[in-house]
Amino acid sequence: MGSFNEGPASEGGLDSPAEGSRAGAMTPPARPVRQLLAASVGNAVEWYDWYTYTFLATYIAAQIFPMGAANSLVPLLSTFAVFAVGFFMRPVGGLLMGAVADRRGRRAALTVTILLMGGSSLLVGLTPTYAAAGILAPVVLVLARLLQGLSVGGEFAASTTFLVESAGPGRRGLFSSFQYVSTTIGQLVASGVAAVLVANLAPATMGSWGWRVPFVLGALLSLVGFWVRRGARETLPQALDSVRAGETPVEKQAKASRPGLFEALRRHPRESLLICGITAGGTLAYYTWTSYLPTYAELNAGVGKADALLAGTLSLTFFALLQPLAGILSDRIGRKPLLLTFGIGFAALIVPLLRSLDDSFVTLLLVQCAGMILLSGFTAVSAAVNAETFPARVRAAGIGFPYSLTVALFGGTAPYVGTLFKDMGHAGLFPVYVAVLCLVSSAVYFRLPETAHGPLER
Known part of the structure; x- marks a missing residue:
């Protein structure tokens, strides 16, 4: 917190003594409603894709991990995919995407995570059946789940930081609350879409191709989230300075001073x-x-x-x-x-x-x-x-890795x-x-x- 982050300017990641002299309050970007929508819509789409897999797991298992398969790797991969892969990758995503947010900017990380989730959702929807592709089917599904876990872990790191930095004075708690508002909306939409399909499609149809529809829909929704996020304003001061300066010595200095992958863990x-x-x-x-x-x-x-x-x-x-x-x-x-x-x-x-x-x-x-x-x-x-x-320099990675690791150990x-x-x-x-x-x-x-x-x- 504030008392933990005191120290010399070199540790705070400030680009110059002049920058250090104005350390303190961050000026939130204009258009707070657009900022709120950019974080919330994208986050809801991310969690829609994540929970859709959970709600439709039984249909996926029947197509990708058939009972009585001769290859002993199939049930092993099934267990690994359903119970471990996503949560295992969340700390990795928190660290990697958090580092992207701290080095390249919050908006860059947010656009990467939503495209990653959209691509992995589409990959789930297009996964071949075991009958058609054999062992390749569960391998593709495990890969898709790996990417989903990476995306979700990175999403929390980037969107949490982006939300709070976008808030005006006295509104950080309000903006913070939309992290779980959007998460819950994504979960409810995923549940609703799955319920509508199950209620209106015959069991055989649902089992053959109906379960793929929500994942393709999730990929399309990710494009909407990507469009909204592209119009958001950056909140990382160093990234804003680099954009304004263009290809100048200022930008080169900013790039050289970008935080390392493990700097948050090492210094904080x-x-x-x-x-x-x-x-x-x-x-x-x-x-x-x-x-x-x-x-x-x-x-x-x-x-x-x-x-x-x-x-x-x-x-x-x-x-x-x-x-x-x-x-x-x-x-x-x-x-x-x-x-x-x-x-x-x-x-x-x-x-x-x-x-x-x-x-x-x-x-x-x-x-x-x-x-x-x-x-x-x-x-x-x-x-x-x-x-x-955490200070702004390592805020996203500083949050992303320990948070996602703790969620994997206790929440998951x-x-x-x-x-x-x-x-x-x-x-x-x-x-x-x-x-x-x-x-x-x-x-x-x-x-x-x-x-x-x-x-x-x-």
């Missing part, structure tokens, strides 16, 4: 660990409540699958509406009160909330919405808190840890696990300096 190890601590409890709670809770309710409370899916959809809509309200609140009272309310509240209430589940749809919906209110204390402000932790494993506890006959230990990690993050929140009302470091 404390801040990198801080991102991990901020994220751990929040990402576990997020994936538990938005992805695993319907399954948990089915396995442990006897809730019907249709009721669980409907409750999940309604609660996600409620969650998206909460984000801007929580973001605005954080701009007024600060980030720490919301983070502590989330961390301590979730730790204290998750066990009674989950124990209160029964086979009632209404009970599940109320429990999910109650958790969403607490969770908003983390999701609405996490982008702002992360961005306020939430459904599997919960299922593992259930299989071991100790389902009640899972909410305790979530509570403990939320308490760990709360200890980090308690020690954070408040940065909501200060300038964003240049």
Whole structure:
């Protein structure tokens, strides 16, 4: 945060002493609504593509990983593709695309990530079946999933930085909240498109080619996101200076002083660990409540699958509406009160909330919405808190790698840890696990300096 980033100008990445003298508040670019749309529309498309794969995984498996295939590599590749590849590549994407954002500019990274996601989505949609191409089919699908993970990891690093740097004074929390507004919209659209296709196409049609339609649609939507982002204004001061100078010694000096790939980790190890601590409890709670809770309710409370899916959809809509309200609140009272309310509240209430589940749809919906209110204390402000932790020079890469690594370790494993506890006959230990990690993050929140009302470091 601000107190962690003090130091000489050479470490801050400023191009000259004159530049160092004006370090401090970043001047947000004009057209804030266009900036907000550029980040949000693209992010929604990214997550639409990501979640579409999840919703249609059973159809993909039937075509690409047939049961009883003679080649033993097929089931192995299937397991690897579905459960590991995407999350494995997210930290790599956070590091690489974060470095692009810090070296070439936020807009450059945002255009790369959305084109990468669009291309990988199209690749999924055009993947040949195992019957037609043999082992090549799962190999192509794994490659597409690798690219999707790379894109999603890079998207968070670039869009988080871009959103917060685009905000005017006193609006960083509001702009930050749109990170999860757009993520949730992408998830809801993916779910809706999949549901419409399943409801209107015969099972045989859905299995043969219907499942490919959402991926081709995602590729087309990526072009829309690309067009919106191309019209956005750059927010990285060094990139703006280089563009204005053209091919001059100033540009050459700017290129020479661009940060290295691991500079954020090397020069800011404390801040990198801080991102991990901020994220751990929040990402576990997020994936538990938005992805695993319907399954948990089915396995442990006897809730019907249709009721669980409907409750999940309604609660996600409620969650998206909460984000801007929580973001605005954080701009007024600060980030720490919301983070502590989330961390301590979730730790204290998750066990009674989950124990209160029964086979009632209404009970599940109320429990999910109650958790969403607490969770908003983390999701609405996490982008702002992360961005306020690093100086502009290494902000994207500094956020991208530790955040995505923590998500992979704790958020991505939430459904599997919960299922593992259930299989071991100790389902009640899972909410305790979530509570403990939320308490760990709360200890980090308690020690954070408040940065909501200060300038964003240049």
